[in-house]
Amino acid sequence: MRHLKEFTIKNKVKLVRIEKGRLTQGELAKLVGVTRQTMNLIEAQKYNPTIRVCLLISKHLEIPLDELFWIDENH
Amino acid sequence: MRHLKEFTIKNKVKLVRIEKGRLTQGELAKLVGVTRQTMNLIEAQKYNPTIRVCLLISKHLEIPLDELFWIDENH
């Protein structure tokens, strides 16, 4: 049935957070102002957060939005 | 009571769309896959869209996310 959904949203929040090695999932969540569970779901790419949350993640991880989130077109 | 809300999310979707002069509000909405009303509210900065919608707007307006959306810290 090819391309029921043309594309997906991906992110590397977890990757970047761990690379920087400073923050725990819970700490980042607290800084951003969401629950740890929400941050967990975002990192697991299980749903699309709001731009507000994304901007705050981007700010605290010190990495541009465009590098954190992108559209993954399925080929 | 200063800073009930520490910051707000702002965007220049409407500005960029009009600058480019190619797209109507309704056309952009259709490209992005939301209703015209939703696009209208986004342009009016009345709520925070999801990253999915933002990425699609960014794509069709051909301008980076970071330039389209930002945190407005109240001083």
Added chain:
DNA sequence: AAAAAATGTAATATATATTTTACTTTATAT
């Protein structure tokens, strides 16, 4: 190896983004 901290995950509840329908006002074209 045991204890403690961090992470994954699930169910239910709540808040809010988005849709639908519809109408009014403003801008553009004839």
Added chain:
DNA sequence: ATATAAAGTAAAATATATATTACATTTTTT
């Protein structure tokens, strides 16, 4: 000046992001 298209807006319904609580599993620390 009139007609037509575009934009602003509003109420009610729906979908989904986020919160809350709770527990299981994995990783890190001692």
